[in-house]
Amino acid sequence: MTMAGRFIPLLAAILTLGTRPMAADDRYVGRNTLEQLYTELREMTAEMWHDINDPRWHAALAFGRNAVPPDEQILRYFAQFGQALERTGLDWSLKRLRQRLLSGTMGNMDSWATADAGIGLVDAVYLGFRMFQDRYPLRVGSDTSRLAFTDLAESILEERPDSLQSSMFKVHELLTNGTDALFRNMPSALLQGDGQEICIIHESPQQLIQNVYNMAFLTDIKGYAMMQFSWMILSLYDEGNFTRIAQVMNNRIDKMISQKTEAANEAMAQASSGFWKCDPNHHHENVTYVQLTNLLQGHLQNEIDINPTHNCREDCSHYSGNTYAQVNSCYQGLFCDVQPKCTGRLFDCQFIDSDSHVCLSGANATNRKYNWITYKNGRKLGKGHYCPTSVAVVDSWWSWVVWHCSYCFCFCDQPGPKSDRYFSLQTVLARGVDRDHRGSNRVAVGLRFVKVNRVIHLQIQDGIVLPGGIVNASTVQWRPIIPFKINDPGIVRGEDYHAMSWEQRAIDLDDLVGPQGSVLTGVRLRLLGGNLNLEILTTPFDSNSGRLGGISTSMWKSNDNTPEAMDNPRTEVKLISPDVPTSCPTPSSVNSRSGQFIKFTHSDIDKDVAQTTVPFIDAQPVVPDPPTLLAGAGLYHKGAPNCGGFVAPKVITFDYSQILNEENIR
Template sequence: MVASNDEEGILKDAEQFVSEYYSYEATQNPMLIAKYHENYMKYTEENLEDLITKNPALEVLMTRAQGLLQIRLLQWADVIGHIAMVDHQLTKYTKSMADITSDTLVDYAQWLVSYDHTTIPGLLDELHKLVVPLFTSQGVLQLAYQFSEEDSDVCDLQMSPHQLIYDMYNTIALTEIKGYAMMQFSWMLLRIYGRGNFTQEASLTRQRYSERTGQTASAARAALAMAKRDLYRCDPPVHTSGVTYAEVTRLLQGYVENEVDLNGDGTCKENCAFYTLTENHGCYKEQFCSKQDKCNGRIIDCQYVDSDMWVCPASYSSQRRYEWIEYENGRTLGRVGSCRLGTTKVDSWWRWTLTHCSYCFCLCEDDASVAERFFSLREALADIKNNKVVTGIRLVKHGKVFHIQIYQGKLVERGFVESSEEVVAQAFDPTQPGIIEGVDYHTLSYEKRAIDLDELDSPAGHVLTGARFRMIGAHLHFEIRSTPFNYTTGKLSPDRSQWISNDNTEGSYTPRSRLELHKPDIPTRAHTSLRIDSQHDQYIEFTHSDFDADAAQSTVPFVDIQPVVPSKALNTKGATLISGAGLYHRGARGSGGFIGAKLITYDYSRHVKAEPPPSEFVDEAETTEFVPIVN
């Protein structure tokens, strides 16, 4: 039997086992009874205590809780621990039925079903008293909201608040089913060993179980419906280029050039502001222009700062041109300090015609051959023909090209996804023959440097099976592929897959809003953790870093390349079901921030329902001829 990972699936399997317990075949052979119980225990092999003690998210909840809620959570964990102990002992007995006396087994069964605060009926009642208040707005739901507000918790644990509540509910549902199965198993043992009929007791056990699980499911559904399902990454403890982030380079970069080289006539009759769009036309008398890499693309939006300056050049391996610039008037661009390569004095000059040849500070949109500003337009798809779905996502940079990269896992019964694997994005060089701009990739430029920020979710009954970038006008646009599936069987319907997007443009009735960056510095310099500051249906433009803070040497935002993979997807027992994905910006005033990918975990609330176990029991006449083995 394949183990299910949700309460509905657990319940259906439990029903099968309970039916087998009451079957004629089972009651004729105590060894078969032990076999059925052993099989059931294989199915529910998770240690109940481990579900709490080894769940870091629940540990965070218990740490965050205060007052009465904290007491309830501790009591809840304690009750589950006691039920696990009873279950463990019963399992030991049923595995050793051939070696123990019937009196030992019968005595334990009698104790197990007696009503006491240490036995299963008392423990289940105590659990139920704690459960419903835990799922209210003053309980775990409130904590889950706080959990989502504290980015570090969501990011470090890689678990959405919705997942957290669902895992908690699963722990409760599994505990209820284990308790129910133990009680029914005990009634059966007492019955076959001639201690009574116990049909009424078994029926009452079933009735009470149905009442408890129904109320628990209703409370959990309400909490799940209100819990956030977003999952994303936050700032790592240490920013590392190529590991946690990557940069677009030389899109719009600060560039010092004398106006004599900004026009084809070699004149100085205009001022810097005149040159809003031009290019390099030479290197007049091998002055400062000969000591730096010239701009091989377009030169944009020049301005005059001061006549003379000291320039600290960047290292030859850097994508920067300058570390910092200090003007004679005292203004500084970038962080002035030591200069490893030594500063260069740069002075404007006068011509005999009394025209001033000024050094301008411009923006260089360098030639694409020396820039890294390409985004792949190729689709990142899960292998839906082999019933695989997306279990994680990240943005990566291969060479000069940014790609969407996914993780995938095989979807099986009842929303269970087998362990996750990385689907490495296929790298390519934009200069290769056969690679076509607009088809295989997009090149960021001054006019086309916007990227849309959206949160996209699948319709009910669909899961995430792919993602891609697509151009809509001048915007780089994010889309997801959604595929319907049968929750019970886990079977995908590949032919009914669809691409989902938010095709909103500036020309729409309610156009997208632009997320503005205010004097953006390099995001890795931020002194505080950057939080998500974007919303669905916005866009942001890649631009240069601030003049004063960084001499406009970097392109911001940076791109967060940390993988976004829900915590279960890193566990060999399975991955988390995902229904949506999106792009967001994480930043603050004075920081360029990061663009990152996010996931939306599947909404399990519609599958949380309690169905009563079977009420038909074997007629008494079917077991009258059975004589139990007496040791």
């Protein structure tokens, strides 16, 4: 029978003995991190060993006002520690992480499967230990009580290949020892599959390593607490002198934690701190993505309608390049009178063929003019054959036998009620630096795009930060968007919002990180040389107290490079024959780097009749799980070959190696 199996009947017997409340002053109040809890646990065990060997302590327990048996007093202290551990919420969140890891790349690694089994065994035994504390025997001091305590202690200390101690030491070796050590190999393992692994684990590689470290540290703490309890009980019952072996274990656990800290720090230094979202299984507009509409849209117009002198003496290419055309007339009420009009500007006109059949999308298709166009020469624009309306025959003609009045295929830039092309430029702050929420100590923990009243906004999720850099998951909330319409009184173009156009339709792609020791507290978009450009606000943070600096100590950070810069000019991410992002057959992968930009444009002419504005905007919440401090944020493009893809936000998780060191543990 395994140790865990041997432990279950013991627990079953204990459950029949009743429940007894435990009251004691809680020395763990305000201890929120594993480092703080471990330090306090070490101090508590040192005091307990001193008391166990001090006759005065035994006398005080026996003859005090509220007489308490020594074994009950020991159990109370370890129960108090268990309650403090549960208050952090780390145990629950790390159990969820273990499940996710087993379903990803690391789940295919034999070494991690073995380590996970060891962690699981220690967890199972500790769960039994906590159940014992909650339902320990009523008749403390009786033979039944002593037998239960003794059997528990001996079960914990049993020396077997699958024992508690063996499992702890095996997990440590797998994480830290040799060239196959998990910490050493995790940074490269998490890069497999074009970064798709982070979408399974829901956190940045650096954050994952930090949490695996927490998982191992928590395993050591649980094992240490149970072994110290067991040696104390057996010493109390005169089963031997365990003071020396307890001290040896103190030293060994300290050394193990120190080695894990060093290995984790080295791994975190090599791992990416960026976190983003992969494509969802199913796309849903205004849930997983939002889009600009009718920014540049394919449009058929005869040359005679766009020539200022109402003739056909030029050709379609005359209305391309840096010049634009406008529809000045509708000659004899032909096709121009049937189709939706372009009342804006026409760019990059081209001639495809003289005669065509055009499927108009109909009045219910708010973002399209055409479903497809087929030309006499056999070229087809768009997909499908069904047409919800009657098919229009659109033929060019000759004027005075000399000039050919051709139908040109152009791109229409037409602001108006059917064109959502607006981005909010208003500042978005976490409540910790908002003057209306002074002292709330809330920091940014997530980011997403939302579209409200046809305007695309960046939205922040914030949460309360505790000492040690722990984010209280129960406090996490999205800051409500302050909605506005572009024609509201007091709303100014260029100050409150940016309207995209042919000339100004680019967005900069950057990764932005604040100074060391600062955390993300705000974001905003601005105009830089005609491009939308991201800025982040970071605020100094004291990891020991958990206190956040105010707005006066905060700093805005941006990348001010432009495509025309002398040093490190921005380069463009070019979209080649881009299809509608939600129609692409392969999942998106990141295909931009910091310091680039991308232009919003039309979808491919042949695939979609240039009817859709691409790229789309990814609207999925970018929130690591569990929530964590963020050091910065960014924008990037993800896509696939011949696909419009998505502009999406990313977050950059805080580097906990700034906190994770031996001084904190000591």
